[in-house]
Amino acid sequence: MELIHSGKVRDVYADGDDLILVASDRVSVYDVVLPTPIPDKGKILTRLSLWWFERLADIIPNHVISATDVPDEWRGRAIRCRRLTMLPVEWIARGYLTGLGLKEYEKNGTVSGVTLPPGLVEASKLPEPILTPTTKAAEGHDEFITYADVAEQIGADTAARLRDVTLEVYRRGAELAAERGIIIADTKLEFGRAPDGSLVLADEVLTPDSSRFWPADEYQPGRPQHSLDKQFVRDWSSTLDWDRTPPGPEIPQEIVDATRARYIDVYERLTGERWDG
Ligand SMILES: Nc1ncnc2c1ncn2[C@@H]1O[C@H](COP(=O)(O)OP(=O)(O)O)[C@@H](O)[C@H]1O
Numbered sequence: 152m153e154l155i156h157s158g159k160v161r162d163v164y165a166d167g168d169d170l171i172l173v174a175s176d177r178v179s180v181y182d183v184v185l186p187t188p189i190p191d192k193g194k195i196l197t198r199l200s201l202w203w204f205e206r207l208a209d210i211i212p213n214h215v216i217s218a219t220d221v222p223d224e225w226r227g228r229a230i231r232c233r234r235l236t237m238l239p240v241e242w243i244a245r246g247y248l249t250g251l252g253l254k255e256y257e258k259n260g261t262v263s264g265v266t267l268p269p270g271l272v273e274a275s276k277l278p279e280p281i282l283t284p285t286t287k288a289a290e291g292h293d294e295f296i297t298y299a300d301v302a303e304q305i306g307a308d309t310a311a312r313l314r315d316v317t318l319e320v321y322r323r324g325a326e327l328a329a330e331r332g333i334i335i336a337d338t339k340l341e342f343g344r345a346p347d348g349s350l351v352l353a354d355e356v357l358t359p360d361s362s363r364f365w366p367a368d369e370y371q372p373g374r375p376q377h378s379l380d381k382q383f384v385r386d387w388s389s390t391l392d393w394d395r396t397p398p399g400p401e402i403p404q405e406i407v408d409a410t411r412a413r414y415i416d417v418y419e420r421l422t423g424e425r426w427d428g
């Protein structure tokens with residue numbers, strides 16, 4: 152199979168008209184991939200994405216063809232999907248203000264052209280979830296764009312439909328997660344077009360790699376929140392004399408174990424299913 156893309160965490164292969172998305176056990180902190188894998192991470196995130204795709208299928212069709220019809224050595228961590236023409240937009244829904252959204256707000260009082268009330272701080276809950284699209288840059292960093300720009304680029308009807316879908320996916324995900332003690336602060340979706348022109352939800356969905364998950368019982372606006380997945384790795388790495396440029400340090404076994412346990416915990420809490428490897 153032809154490797155057509157290798158991201159920090161996932162590899163993408165073409166198989167005829169299909170794609171095979173393979174999630175590795177690699178972990179990145181501060182955008183640097185560390186040399187030590189977290190065992191099963193790729194499988195856990197793949198299964199979580201599949202679980203969500205199924206539960207969101209009434210909102211919009213998705214790209215999944217099969218999780219089993221994949222090469223043996225990738226079984227569990229790979230998804231066979233429809234190869235789509237991707238739209239050049241990252242569809243981000245935010246229910247809380249943090250990260251680049253917060254930076255933009257502090258500068259302009261807006262995010263992606265959406266005006267927010269004054270007085271918000273790090274991790275503030277927004278009055279209602281908002282759409283804050285960004286460009287999907289092939290090189291360099293994604294940038295906020297306004298909804299009007301998106302509509303101009305891809306057409307008003309498509310933009311309106313995907314805005315509604317994005318906010319609905321976020322609402323449903325956030326509501327379910329809240330019942331299980333997890334705040335989904337924001338999430339990023341990607342959509343593509345099938346050959347018949349229909350819009351399809353692609354990539355991954357509502358995973359800790361595409362979203363910010365916070366433990367609800369530690370939530371406190373005004374300071375950065377702990378992330379539910381990589382926090383152990385980040386905390387440990389910040390104790391090191393490491394300048395956050397490659398190569399990253401080897402992760403000690405106890406941090407690997409704690410991080411793996413955290414991924415499993417998130418999976419089990421969200422899905423209500425036992426992780427059986
Ligand atoms: N069904 C699909 N058809 C075509 N491209 C897809 C599909 N699903 C996801 N992609 C693309 O595959 C790539 C997945 O790579 P990823 O591991 O996320 O790396 P990165 O985000 O660093 O480019 C992304 O560019 C995504 O837009």
Ligand SMILES: [Mg+2]
Pocket residue numbers: 158
């Ligand atoms: Mg990606």
